[in-house]
Structure formats: C-alpha cells, structure tokens
Amino acid sequence: MKHADVAVIGAGIAGLAIAYQMAKQGKQVVIFERNSRALGASIRNFGLIWPIGQQAGVHYQRAMASRRIWKEMAAATGLQCQETGSLHLAYAPDELAVLEEFTQAAPANGYDCTLLTAAQVAARSEAVKTTGLLGAMYSPTEMTVNPREASAAIAAHLQGKYGVTIRFSTAVNSISMPYIETVSEQWKADQVFVCSGADFETLYPREFAQTAIIKCKLQMMRTAPQPDKWALGPALCAGLTLLHYAAFNTCSTLPALKQRMQASMPEYLQWGVHVLVSQNGEGELTLGDSHEYGPDFPPFDKEFINQLILDYMHTFLQAPDLSIDERWHGIYPKLTNGHTNLQLEPEKNVMIINGFGGAGMTLAFGLTEEIAGRL
Numbered sequence: 001m002k003h004a005d006v007a008v009i010g011a012g013i014a015g016l017a018i019a020y021q022m023a024k025q026g027k028q029v030v031i032f033e034r035n036s037r038a039l040g041a042s043i044r045n046f047g048l049i050w051p052i053g054q055q056a057g058v059h060y061q062r063a064m065a066s067r068r069i070w071k072e073m074a075a076a077t078g079l080q081c082q083e084t085g086s087l088h089l090a091y092a093p094d095e096l097a098v099l100e101e102f103t104q105a106a107p108a109n110g111y112d113c114t115l116l117t118a119a120q121v122a123a124r125s126e127a128v129k130t131t132g133l134l135g136a137m138y139s140p141t142e143m144t145v146n147p148r149e150a151s152a153a154i155a156a157h158l159q160g161k162y163g164v165t166i167r168f169s170t171a172v173n174s175i176s177m178p179y180i181e182t183v184s185e186q187w188k189a190d191q192v193f194v195c196s197g198a199d200f201e202t203l204y205p206r207e208f209a210q211t212a213i214i215k216c217k218l219q220m221m222r223t224a225p226q227p228d229k230w231a232l233g234p235a236l237c238a239g240l241t242l243l244h245y246a247a248f249n250t251c252s253t254l255p256a257l258k259q260r261m262q263a264s265m266p267e268y269l270q271w272g273v274h275v276l277v278s279q280n281g282e283g284e285l286t287l288g289d290s291h292e293y294g295p296d297f298p299p300f301d302k303e304f305i306n307q308l309i310l311d312y313m314h315t316f317l318q319a320p321d322l323s324i325d326e327r328w329h330g331i332y333p334k335l336t337n338g339h340t341n342l343q344l345e346p347e348k349n350v351m352i353i354n355g356f357g358g359a360g361m362t363l364a365f366g367l368t369e370e371i372a373g374r375l
Contacts, residue, residue, distance in 0.1 A: 004030040004165070007180055007189035009172050009203065012042035014353050015195035016154045017069075017364040021372035022191075023162035030187060031155070031164060032180075034171035038151035040197045042360065044220065044330030046278040046286050047147040048235055050362045052086055052139040053245030056109035059340055060247075063359075065366035067143060076161070077153045079145060080281040085234040086142040087116075087125060088241060089316050090134045094260055095239035097253040099137040111247075113139040125233040127277075129318050142235055146280045147361065175203060177347055191375075194352045198331045207346045212337040213355055217297045219305050220288030222326040223319070230320050232279035238316045240265075240274035268312070271305050275312045284325070287313055291358075293334070301329050332358050341367055 006022040008015045011033035023029050049070055051063035074081030090096040103115045116124070118133040128136075158164035173181045175194075180187040198215050200208040226232075242248045243258055262269055272291025279285050290305045306327060313322075334357040335342060341363065342355030353371070356363050 001186050001188055002030075003188045004028050005190050006030070007032065007187060007192045008195060009193065010195035010197060011038045011151060011155055011166065011168070012040050012195060012197055013151065013360050014197070014356065014364045014368070015193070016151060016158065017368040018193045018195065018353060018371065019158055019164055020154070020162075020365075021368050023158060023164050025372065029158075029162070029164045030189070031158075031166045032170050032172050032182065033166065033168050036169050038155075041330045041332040041358075042151050042197075043147050044218075044328060045147050045358075045361060046220075046235075046276055046288065047145045047150070047280060048276065048278050048361065049143040049145070050086070050245075050359070051141045052088075052111065052113065053241075053247050054340075054359070054362065055246045056111065056250075059363070060110055062366035062370070063362045064141065065369055066362055066364065067141065069365035069369065070143060070145065073154055073157070074145070077157045079150055079153045082144045082281070083140070084142060084144050084232075084278075085138060085140040087121065087128065087234045087236050088137040088139075089121070089128060089236065089238045090136060091132045091315065092239060092260075093134065094253065094257040095242065096134045098242050098248060098251050098257055099135065101251045101253050102248060103137055105250075111139070112141055113137050125236070127232050127236060127317060127319055129316050138234065144235060144278050144280065145361070146282075172203065175350065177349055190349060192350045194350065195354065197354065198333050200333070204344075204346045204352060207344055207352065211335075211342060211344070211355075213333050213335055213342060214293050215295060215297070215331055216334045216358065217292040217294075217329055217331050218289040218358070219301055219309070219327070219329050220286065221306060221309065221324050221328075222287070223285040224321050224323050224325045225283035226279070226285065227320050229283065232277065232285060232319070236277040236317060237275060238312070240268060240312065241276065243269070244272075244274040268308060271308065273305065273308050273312070275309055277313065277317055285319060285322075297331065301327065332356070332360070334358065343371070
C-alpha cells in the first residue's frame with residue numbers, strides 16, 4: 001500500500017490547482033488522471049483568463065487571484081501567458097449603452113476598464129473592423145495562455161519542483177476513506193479532492209445527482225497560424241458577449257439589448273452563441289463558442305452552429321488568414337442555481353471541487369487558494 005497526505009482525482013486545471021496549493025504547504029501529493037494526459041475541458045477552451053466577465057466582488061477578486069497565480073506559473077514554467085487585455089466592441093447604440101453604463105460604474109465595483117472611441121480602437125488593434133463601430137470597452141486584465149500546453153507544463157512543474165506523484169492512465173475505481181483503489185494499486189490518503197469535471201458518474205454519483213448541476217457542450221474552431229507574425233492584440237468580443245457574462249447583469253440597459261437580439265438573432269440565443277477571439281503563441285486564432293445543455297450529447301457536431309459563429313465573427317474581425325484548421329467540441333459542468341463552483345464533502349476528508357461553468361481557467365487557481373487557506 002502506498003501513502004500520500006493528499007490525493008487529487010483529475011489532472012485538469014482544477015485538480016492541478018489544488019495539488020499546487022497542497023504541495024506548497026509541504027504535503028505529499030498524488031494525482032490520478034484516467035487518461036494519458038488531460039483531455040477534457042481544460043484543453044478545449046480559449047486559454048483566456050477573463051476577470052472582466054466575472055461578477056463584482058468575490059468572483060472578480062477570485063479571478064484576479066487566479067491571474068496572479070497564472071503569472072507565477074508562467075514565470076516558473078516558461079508557459080505562454082500574454083497580458084493581452086480585451087476589447088468589447090459595440091456596433092449598435094444599445095450595445096454602446098451597456099458599455100457606457102458598465103464603465104461608469106466600474107470604479108465603484110472594482111473593475112479596471114475604459115470606454116474607447118472608434119478611432120481609439122483602431123489605434124489599439126488592427127484586427128477590428130471599424131465600419132459601423134461606435135466604440136468599445138478596453139480592459140487590461142485579461143490574459144491568454146495556450147490551454148493545450150498549460151496542463152502538461154503545470155503537471156511537469158509539480159512533479160519537478162514539489163515532488164508530486166502523477167499517475168496518468170490510471171482511473172480511480174473507488175474511494176472508501178482513507179483508501180483509494182485503482183486497477184493496480186491501493187493508496188491511503190489523509191485528504192482527497194475529487195476534480196472530475198464533466199464525469200459525474202464514476203465517483204459519488206448519488207451526491208452529484210442531488211445537486212443543481214448539468215453538462216454543457218460547446219463548439220469551437222481554430223485558424224491556421226497567422227502569417228508574418230501578425231498579432232491580434234487584445235482578445236476580441238462584441239455585443240453577444242454582453243448577454244453571456246454575469247458581470248453585465250446589473251446593467252439596466254441590458255434588457256433592451258437582449259430584447260433586440262431575441263427578435264433579430266433568435267438562433268444565436270437558442271444555441272447560446274457568443275463569439276470570442278483569442279490568439280495563442282503559435283499565432284493561431286481560437287474562435288467560439290456555443291452552449292447546449294443536457295445530461296449527455298450525441299457525438300455529432302452541428303455545422304450550422306459553427307457557421308453562426310463564423311458569420312458573427314466576420315462582423316467585427318479582420319485577419320490575414322481565417323481558414324479553419326481545426327473544429328472540436330468540449331463538455332463541462334455547469335451549476336443551474338447561478339453559482340460558479342461546487343464544493344461538496346460527501347464523506348469525511350473528501351471534497352468535490354467542480355461546477356466552474358466554463359470559467360475554470362479564470363477561477364480555479366483563485367478558488368483553490370481560498371480552500372487551501374481554510375484547511
């Protein structure tokens with residue numbers, strides 16, 4: 001029998017984040033990952049750390065803590081971590097009205113953002129189509145990492161610097177504290193963290209069934225690398241994104257925008273489409289995404305959803321090469337009660353950490369720092 005102070009189930013961002021916090025405290029940590037590497041939502045996203053979309057107060061502060069820790073990780077591992085900031089673009093008066101209201105209240109709510117004219121946007125980013133542009137909100141807090149490299153780089157760092165044991169290609173079959181069973185080993189652990197992402201069925205299924213949690217499928221795409229080191233600059237989004245993120249829900253001008261979009265773009269709201277554009281260190285643009293909810297999903301992606309994303313993207317983005325190299329989907333857990341994380345203790349010394357609702361890259365490091373501080 002092997003022993004660890006802390007066992008973590010899942011080597012996605014949430015699992016790596018809590019392993020990092022525990023290892024920093026001097027704990028002996030083992031991570032179990034059922035696949036040969038992280039393959040879930042932690043690698044199937046924009047790579048964006050997106051504080052500006054989080055609710056004012058605890059959620060925004062948590063996102064900013066995550067931002068700080070991502071910078072620590074980048075310095076320690078050489079991982080791409082670009083402080084790009086973001087631009088929310090407005091091409092209609094009701095979109096601009098929301099941005100004006102949000103930026104006016106921003107200092108009191110703790111946000112750092114500025115309203116720009118169309119000319120100021122053009123000076124900041126050559127990727128923005130300025131025809132019909134009324135203005136934009138710039139936020140400096142957003143960062144871009146490469147999600148396909150991040151999990152592996154962090155895992156290697158935890159192994160090399162902190163002596164964390166990682167069992168890849170090793171599913172945990174059962175937990176009966178203090179014992180953990182895999183197909184080939186039995187471990188004894190003082191504390192267990194279950195960070196299983198969209199897999200609700202394997203461990204503690206009864207506890208998950210009693211929570212307000214559901215699965216979300218998203219569709220995304222990636223372009224070829226842009227030629228001649230062309231740079232996107234700030235991550236880009238437009239009016240649809242104002243309906244997606246909770247930060248804007250307090251704006252009294254938001255209902256009018258939503259009403260117009262429901263009337264003029266019903267299919268976008270039906271499929272939860274809003275469009276973000278980020279760029280990784282290889283120069284590729286990541287585009288997306290959509291949101292379908294349910295207990296499970298057919299394996300077949302919907303090409304008309306990809307086309308909705310591309311059609312909207314073309315209303316605000318101009319880039320040298322928009323040919324699509326890759327298309328994929330991801331599945332992540334989301335809470336239906338409005339909360340941004342799930343913390344359950346199904347038995348003594350076991351904690352489930354889940355339910356980031358697509359914001360794990362933005363919130364996981366901050367949340368796990370809080371959890372570690374309480375233990």
